[in-house]
Amino acid sequence: MEEKVRQLECLTQFSALINSTLDPELVREKALEATCALIGCETASLYLVDRKTGELYWETALGDAGRQLKNTVRLPINDRSIAGYVAMSGESLIINDVQNDPRHFKKASTQSSFRTYTMLCAPLKARDSVIGVLQALNKLPSVPRRQSMHDWADFFESDLRLLESLGHQVAIAIENSRLYTDLKQSFYGTVEALSEAVEKKDRYTGGHTQRVVYYSMCIARHMNLSTEEMERIRLAALMHDIGKIGIEDRILKKQNPLDGDERSIMQKHPELGYDIMSRVEGLRDVVAGMRYHHERWDGGGYPSGLAGVEIPLVARIIAVADAFDAMVSNRPYRKGHPASKAYEEITGNAGTQFDPVVVDAFTIAFTAGEFIQSDITD
Amino acid sequence: MEEKVRQLECLTQFSALINSTLDPELVREKALEATCALIGCETASLYLVDRKTGELYWETALGDAGRQLKNTVRLPINDRSIAGYVAMSGESLIINDVQNDPRHFKKASTQSSFRTYTMLCAPLKARDSVIGVLQALNKLPSVPRRQSMHDWADFFESDLRLLESLGHQVAIAIENSRLYTDLKQSFYGTVEALSEAVEKKDRYTGGHTQRVVYYSMCIARHMNLSTEEMERIRLAALMHDIGKIGIEDRILKKQNPLDGDERSIMQKHPELGYDIMSRVEGLRDVVAGMRYHHERWDGGGYPSGLAGVEIPLVARIIAVADAFDAMVSNRPYRKGHPASKAYEEITGNAGTQFDPVVVDAFTIAFTAGEFIQSDITD
Structure with a gap:
């Protein structure tokens, strides 16, 4: 119960942190940092729905592997990938044997030499539609083990509930920063267009x-x-x-x-x-x-x-x-x-x-x- | 401890609710509803700092009494009112005998026939400056009493901590909605000014x-x-x-x-x-x-x-x-x-x-x- 209180207090703080900027890039970065800290996992990744094509694209992940993959991974929203399935169904998933899941998208591992063993995956919902997918990857064991790097802990239902709560906050923060950025682009675009008309x-x-x-x-x-x-x-x-x-x-x-x-x-x-x-x-x-x-x-x-x-x-x-x-x-x-x-x-x-x-x-x-x-x- | 978990879960939900709009009026309304529900009090009120004059103004409160007072109460930021003191010092306060507090601003009661007996008052801080003050008024007793209407419960330290956490979320939501609204006004104002120049x-x-x-x-x-x-x-x-x-x-x-x-x-x-x-x-x-x-x-x-x-x-x-x-x-x-x-x-x-x-x-x-x-x- 004390652990639960600690986690909820963390969640509240992270919510404030994620919402405290309207810069889309900062929102996404803080969302991933919060995911790792809250869930206690090796890394986290974020897919967003491309509003034009309706596909998911790998927006960002922490660390070098994530940066390498940025803008290279695109997934259709269907049951042939984990993120695609979660975006399609709106359900979240716990997968503790990712390598043997037929939906696992192996291209990401090949390109980045990063391997996912255990995963939580939750949809990001804003105003009743799915705008993306948040993943927590490779849960850190609570007691460090002296074995191989691959010895990750399993995710449980309680971890998933926590990721879902965080995902709710993240979806809102992403949506707000999008609204702000869209408005700004319309404003600057309008001024530019009119200046050029005068010019x-x-x-x-x-x-x-x-x-x-x-x-x-x-x-x-x-x-x-x-x-x-x-x-x-x-x-x-x-x-x-x-x-x-x-x-x-x-x-x-x-x-x-x-x-x-x-x-x-x-x-x-x-x-x-x-x-x-x-x-x-x-x-x-x-x-x-x-x-x-x-x-x-x-x-x-x-x-x-x-x-x-x-x-x-x-x-x-x-x-x-x-x-x-x-x-x-x-x-x-x-x-x-x-x-x-x-x-x-x-x-x-x-x-x-x-x-x-x-x-x-x-x-x-x-x-x-x-x-x-x-x-x-x- | 279970009560604590329930409150924190509420807090997380309210945070999402308050942040889920960039409309300043809705943000303020939801903030007050959340305060009443979370703290369990008769009503709540919100003062904001006027960016031009540096005064506090009574932005909004729930119910008819609050609406009557809107735009009528203005307070300087000093130690001669409760809200003024909290905005000046950045400290939050528990006052369980408001009527006998020398800083209590009685004009509000006179104008609205609403009486405040117990009060929590927390500053709203965004980016290290105080942008307003959030108050929870008249705590509801956990067991309804069969006595007079005035029989309110006392606020405790734990109530104040909860209000402070909520205040943190509210301050961010208010600040984001302000940024959005300011940008929108600049945009519309620019288009209007240029249209009139053409006209x-x-x-x-x-x-x-x-x-x-x-x-x-x-x-x-x-x-x-x-x-x-x-x-x-x-x-x-x-x-x-x-x-x-x-x-x-x-x-x-x-x-x-x-x-x-x-x-x-x-x-x-x-x-x-x-x-x-x-x-x-x-x-x-x-x-x-x-x-x-x-x-x-x-x-x-x-x-x-x-x-x-x-x-x-x-x-x-x-x-x-x-x-x-x-x-x-x-x-x-x-x-x-x-x-x-x-x-x-x-x-x-x-x-x-x-x-x-x-x-x-x-x-x-x-x-x-x-x-x-x-x-x-x-």
């Missing part, structure tokens, strides 16, 4: 927004920023030119260089973007990044003439990414510069036009080849 | 998108649709005119009625919107709704000449909402019609231009006064 009116060659996002993330990765900061940079880069929605066609689409008046209208785009987006509650920091991406480190930029660290970091990063892409891209009236020339231009303007710390990160990314994309002037 | 170029008077969203939701509410369907309608209505981003300024901004050629260019906007948005993975159904909002029930619309139920329901609903707003809105070259005339026009075209079932729902909404907004032609 199509512009004299830039296509793909500018996508490249500025990519370059900004390359720079940001060398600056030790938090996940939240990285997300903010991604969104601000996606939105950086969206204010061009408010610029007249005759200026956006002009095939020749802009004259003075036209240029000053064009230079309103960061402020226009700010006017459009600033009322969106959760995006205040993002929008600030977007607003100031044409400020200069020495104070000579627009719209506000901010200088140095007055300019939000997000904007200082986008400024470098944006300038790089502007230099290497073709225009109707001139060919883009080679990347090496753009590189010299940016490093040469560290401390005047650009934040020198951002330029340092840019330099690391550039010399590592991260700025050379095949589609750079597509 | 500003158009000859419509401002606010068209917002009104079409509002009217579409009015109609949809009378059609018994699922939450998912309602969300899809909201998004599709927000996006319905976004394809105008691809229409030239000279047509969008023309102050006089469009000629034949101009009209056929303008009629490309649903298809243009589709071209822009259709590659966004999670929005396929939404985008279909947007694409066909100018189809007619009798097959005479554009872009594809679909008829009847071939037209996605979302599009059939937006068609009515859009037509109503177009009729009542002012144009540079004509004043908008009165709502009664637009109503007759729509009901008169049920079965030809519009889906008769949608028109039925429109009629219910219109006669209930839902289509009369003060800002209808602002």
